[in-house]
Amino acid sequence: MRVQRCTSCAQHYFYPRPFCPRCGSGEVEWTAVSGEARLVSYIINHRPLPPFDPGTPIIVALVELAEGPRLMTNIVGVAPDPENLELDMPLKVEFTQREGFTLPVFAPAGAVA
Ligand SMILES: [Zn+2]
Incomplete structure (x- = not known):
C-alpha cells in the first residue's frame, strides 16, 4: 500500500x-507504508451501497494507518457483528477488486484468511 x-x-x-x-x-x-492500522470507528451497513455493492451487510470503517493518515474503508474477514469489532483493534490491509478498481480493505491482524 x-x-x-x-x-x-x-x-x-x-x-x-x-x-x-x-x-x-x-x-x-x-x-x-506498512499496511498496519487500527480501528477508529465503524458502522454496519444493511442497505445496498452502489456502485460498489459487495453484498450487505457490510462494515464501513474509519481506520488509522500506523503512519498516521485515516481513511474510510471496509473491514473484511469477520462477520459484520459488533462482537467481532473492538475499537483500536489491530488491522492489516488487503486488496479487493470491485467494478474494475483495486481497493484497500482491512482485516483483523492475524486473522485466518
Ligand atoms: Zn509537510
Whole structure:
C-alpha cells in the first residue's frame, strides 16, 4: 500500500494531493507504508451501497494507518457483528477488486484468511 508523504516535514497524508496539508510544501512523494492500522470507528451497513455493492451487510470503517493518515474503508474477514469489532483493534490491509478498481480493505491482524 502506498500513500503520499511530505519530504519537507515527513508527514504521511491521505487523500492524495500535490502539496502537504501540514506545511504546504510541494515536495511530496508516494511511499510504501506498512499496511498496519487500527480501528477508529465503524458502522454496519444493511442497505445496498452502489456502485460498489459487495453484498450487505457490510462494515464501513474509519481506520488509522500506523503512519498516521485515516481513511474510510471496509473491514473484511469477520462477520459484520459488533462482537467481532473492538475499537483500536489491530488491522492489516488487503486488496479487493470491485467494478474494475483495486481497493484497500482491512482485516483483523492475524486473522485466518
Ligand atoms: Zn509537510
